[in-house]
Amino acid sequence: MQTGECFCGEVKYQINGPLIDPLSCHCSRCRKAFSSQSSNYARIAAEDFQWISGEGKLTSYVSKQGFGLLFCGTCGSTLCGTFDGVIHGITLGCLNGEPELDEIHHIFVDSKASWEVMPANVTTFSTGRQPADRRE
Numbered sequence: 001m002q003t004g005e006c007f008c009g010e011v012k013y014q015i016n017g018p019l020i021d022p023l024s025c026h027c028s029r030c031r032k033a034f035s036s037q038s039s040n041y042a043r044i045a046a047e048d049f050q051w052i053s054g055e056g057k058l059t060s061y062v063s064k065q066g067f068g069l070l071f072c073g074t075c076g077s078t079l080c081g082t083f084d085g086v087i088h089g090i091t092l093g094c095l096n097g098e099p100e101l102d103e104i105h106h107i108f109v110d111s112k113a114s115w116e117v118m119p120a121n122v123t124t125f126s127t128g129r130q131p132a133d134r135r136e
Contacts, residue, residue, distance in 0.1 A: 003052070004094040006077035010054040013079065015090065017048030022092065022104045025128075026112035033069060034078060037116045040092040041081060042101065049080070049087050 002019065005012040019042035030039035054072070060082070062068035068082040081089040092099070103123060110126040118124060 002099055003096045004079065004090060005096065006054070006072035006075050006079060006094060008072060008075035008077075010057050010074050011072045011077075011079060012052040012054060013090075014050050014052055015044055015048050016050070017045050019044060019090075019099055019101060022101045024104050024106045025108055026106060026116065027108035028111055030108075031113060034091075037113055038106070040104065041089045042092060043089045044087070046086050046088065049090075 002015040003012065004015070022040070022042040024038045024040045026038045031037060033039065057073050058070050058079075059073040060068050060070050062082070062085075066084045068085075069078050070080050070082060070087070071078045077094055078091050079094050080087050080091065092101075106118065106122055106124045107128050108126075109118060109124045112118070
């Protein structure tokens, strides 16, 4: 079991299953959405996710394509991603403790910010990975 929470601690959750396919996305949309050089997240099975406290404090943004983000309405921490209203992934930065993760793949590195320096010895992809490349 993994737990996570926002910066102010008002919103807390737990995950009763594995973190799947951890990624660091460097596209311009993720840079804007996460106010950072990249987004760092892992997919989860929706049935493995449960809010512990503060669900009423959440606010959301949903794109025209149905992708969305849930974040704390008090401190602004981005907690998870949704698609058509279903939670499909969590941000790695809000996890408590040190989660056991497979290698984090860096995607869309061809569109990374000019000021970002990629670390040595990481797996990178110029764009996103093809479905055949994904591990289930």
